Structure formats: C-alpha cells, structure tokens
Amino acid sequence: MSDLPDARTQLSGLIFAVLLLDEDLCVIEANPSAEDLFGKSEKRLQRHNIVDLLDIGDLRMSRELRRGDMRLVARAVSARIEGREVLLNITVSPVATEPNWLVMTLSEIASNQMGDYGESAAKPAAPNILAHEIKNPLSAIRGAGQLLSRKLAENERSLANLIVSEADRIADVIDRMQQLGSTSREALSACNPHSAIRNALRTVKTAQDTLDGEPFIFVEEFDPSLPPVLAQPQALEQVLINLFANACDAGRAAGEHSVSVRTRFVSGSVFKAIRLGKATHLPVEISIVDRGAGIDRELAERVFEPFVSSKPHGQGLGLALARKLIEDMNGRISHERLDRTGETVFRVFLPVAKATTNAQESGR
Template identity: 55%
Template structure:
C-alpha cells in the first residue's frame, strides 16, 4: 500500500511515536534514536548513537540481559527494571530482528502503562476488588460503632474504656476503608489552571501545623513557572502525603531538612497518555529528604498498594498519590541517591492551557 500524497515518511512517523525506538546494528551499536528514546533514556540522540545498547540500557537481570544480546531472536519483556541516564525505570521492551539486514534490529521501550491502558486497567481491577469489599464492610462497621456508643452509655465506669476502645478501633478501620475506596474510585478529576507554588505552600503549612518534631521544610522554587494543569485540592493532598512521609523518614536525622524544588525541565520532557493523546509534562516538583530511604527490596514497588517501609504502615499513601497524579494526567517517580544519602520523589505535570481566572 503506497502512502497518500503529502503523508509523513517513515522517519517522521517514528519521530512522532510516544514510545522509544532504537535502531541497533550487528555490532550492538545504536545507529538511530527517536525523540521518545532521548526522553526515556535521558540522553540526546547524538550521545546515544555513540553508545552500545548495553551501555544505554543497563539490565540487572543476567538472563534477560543475555536475551537482549541475541540479535536474530524476537523478544518481548514486560515490567523489567532498567537503569538509564535518567535513573531507574520499569519498562516493556521488544527486540525485532530486521531480516533484510542480518544482525540489525529495532528495539522499543515503553514505560508501564504507556502503550495504551492495559496495565492501568489491570491495576484498576486489582484496586476495585478491595474497594467493593470495603463497601460491604462499612455497613456492619456502622452497626458496631453504634452498639459501642450504646454500651458506653450503659456500662459501668470500669467497663466504659473498653467500649470507647471499640469505637476508636472502628473509626480507624473506617478511615482505612475510605482510603481503599479512594484507590478503587473511577471518578474523573476536573483539572484546570493551578498555581503550583500556592498549592505547595498550603501543603507545607498543613504539615507544619500537624508536627512538632522540628523537621525544616525548605522552598527551592523557580518563580517564573507558569500555572500547571491540575486539581488543586488533589495536588495539595499529594504534597501533604509526600511531605509527611519525608519528615517521618528523617525523624532520626539531626537538623533534618526536607526540600521542595520546582523547575521547568528543559531538554528532557516526559510524555504521558491523557484523554487518548500524548501530553508533555515539563513542570517538575521534587521532594527530597535525607532519611535512609525505602529498603532496597521495596524500591521497585514503592507505589504499589499495601507496600510500606514503615513498621506499622498501611501501604496506601503512595498508591493513592500515584492514582491522583495519573487522574490529573501527571506522573511520579522515586529515586534513591545512595552517594548523597538522599531520597527524591519527582512529580511531573503539564502546563495549563489557560491562566487561572
């Protein structure tokens, strides 16, 4: 089938793809890289074309690393952890040999959830199941709470604390269930122009008001940033969660300072799928703390439900953070800098189409 007059050529089509494409020769050298590859791997096309594939994409799993060196075999791998010039990523990788050029192949990479909604839908199914269960639990919980209040009024002075404890535990479980339902919610988020620094300062004020541990919250703002596309209430909830976690993480660090940095990411622009189209996410918020970070075995699972590095953590906070940001068309990533002893949580958001009214 021939291209219609004026249709973009193959190079233009590949440049427009939202997933990374690398052309690799028989010596495993990268010959061409599209813009999405530059974004994902954190290096310019000029730099990538001076590297071998194994230098640009570092895979810890030895078996998978060996599979990627097989030039004449097709390969599809999902959810693999890699290291790039932009830090750690979890990606899907394909390797397709070019039979017209023996030894040559096309390698594609896409971050989880980028190739449509399959991964996201699967995650939502997993989250909706506990949400449905939570709904069924709340009715008997209300009955138990009411009964405990009735018992407290009729109980002796000696037994009243027991009834009060039952009521308190019911309230704690109800709060946990509310968060589970938030994770499973499919309600849409209404976004609009949002003053980024106002949202951050509101979140900082809330966290400061609720703590007395002396953890210092530091602003490192770029005042020239434009409004972002977000729901301000949801964004503040995200930031409160990240700031509170950061303060908890460095509770044993003397003179702890948690910094919040904002910047426009020039030369490195992420893409996410929102409403069926690619969206550029150049506004970055980084929350940094000097705590010990998550245990190494949990770092690849930081945003999964019911995963927590805290002794009594529920593992819902970061999962909810990721859901809220995805609903706003944004993204979040976690990075540990062992050399500096710092943990970074990076949020990326889109620039608003219009100024706030």
C-alpha cells in the first residue's frame, strides 16, 4: 500500500476553500480553492484579516465572526469578495488541541444551485425573453429612422441618424447583457496566445487609425517559448480587444500613446482554479499595461462588476463580460495599479493545453 498523502496534499484536493486563521482572524494558510475564491495567491492572502477580505452584509453574522472563539455554521450568506457578489456556505471551528487557531471553510453556491434556497434555477431564460421583447420593436424603430433619413434633406438628417445610432447602441448593450447572463460555455481547444493577441491588436489598430490624434505604439514583450493555452480563441480575442481598447482610451486621456502587452510562463502559478475536484494551474500570463490615470480608487475593487465604469459614457459591461468569458475558460483576470511606475496592469491567467502541460513542466 502506497504512503498516504499528507494533510496539506489532502487539503489541496478539496473543492471548497479552507483557511487557517490565527487568534486575530488573520489568514496564515490557504488551500488552492481559497486562492481561487479570493483571486489571490496564498502569499498575498497571508496576514490579511478575514473580515477585510470577506465583506459580509449581515451585521449579526459579522459580529459572530469577529468573536472568533466559537463554532459557526451558516448557509447562503451574501458577501462580497473583491467587489464580486457571492453566496456562500461558511463554517468556522477552533482547532481542538489549539483553541487559539481557527479553521474556516467557504463554499460558493453556484447560480444553478439557488433553487435549494428558494430561488428558481430556471431564471436565466428570463433575460433572453426580455431581450427578445425589446429588440423586436427596437428593430422597427431603427428601420423607421433609416427611412426618415432617406426622405429628409441632407441638413435635416441629424435627428433621424441619431435614432439609428441610439437604436444600435441599445441593441449592443442588450447583446452584451445576454452574453453576461449566458450559462452556456463554448468548447475549449489548444490556442496560440500570441496569435490571439496579434489578431486582437489588428482589430484595435484599425479602430485607432480612424481616430484623430497621435497614433498608438503597441510594444510587444513576448516569451517565445510560451506553450498553447486551453481557451476559446474567439472569446479570448474578444477579451483582449476590450482590454486593449480600454488601455488606449486611458492612455489618450492622459496624453500617453504607448500600450505594452507582455506574456510569460509563471512557474508555480500565481493563481489556481479548482475544476472537477482538481487544482488547475494557470501558468500562462498575458499582461496589458498602460500609463493612463488609472481607475478611480473607489471603483477599483468593483471594476469587474456589471454597470461599473469610470468612463463618462461607459456602459460598465466590457470588463464584467471579460471576466465572465475568462472564467468560462477556467482562467482568471485581475487588475492592479502600480503607483510607483504610474502603470495600470490587467492580467489574464490561463491554463496550458493538456498535450503540452507535462512537457512544459518537465522543462522548467
């Protein structure tokens, strides 16, 4: 009989988050599922108070958690992690032989499990019905605007053209909302990350060339040995187009016309994702860097939430959709402001395509 796996190895295989807390409720250790839930590596979680990491709206629950000397079991607790709304099952219990230490477990309740807590599991269909009901008359309004534009004199067409453009804008918002609410996932395949980046850059460069002002310089800093990633190529390109466009907007507003895109293989993985009971490493990192003013500090923690935007006319759906698409690929996306260098960095972390995983790891 082979040797039994040690306790840490067993904890690494759990599909729910496990945290070891000291008497001050600071994180000392975290398993890979906890890294996945909080979007931070164990090193970045350490010494942070759990009350600061986990924003629980229920005041009574918050008070109980702060006591830190009792057993606690709570189901379907609403909380916020890095600005993201989550529903959690939580347990806290002291270590039997070391009463000053606590073990906390956190398991996220997926939207398709909400039926167990009084919500309908069939609700995702509702937004599609609403979108259909809006888009039908919207098409008629757009058609009427086009017809009016053809019949009016050149100097009288501005309002008719406004009807058409606003109808297109509303349709685009609805399409993005449908994507955001979709529960279906595209099939994943091996994808060359540099090809996806260059395809996205080609699209963004074309759009930037139509704008007045100094042209943008896109600086590529690629790791040429990077292996294929497991992704959905079109969705990855869509995410990158959004990130590049945002970086250009931020740079232009600050008078900066350079955007950097970097790739690297992160040994040991900064982030890990738990899928089907296994820890999936995310060693491939794509970074988009701009030197704009950065996102407002009060919005920074909520930047991936729907309808949150620091742009005057932003819809607040682009980054929310980017996160959704990346998570559908079992990846992670993060945002960081580097005050020392004046840079804003968006990082996308992706898994390596299975066929190359062993070869890559053996060569590192």
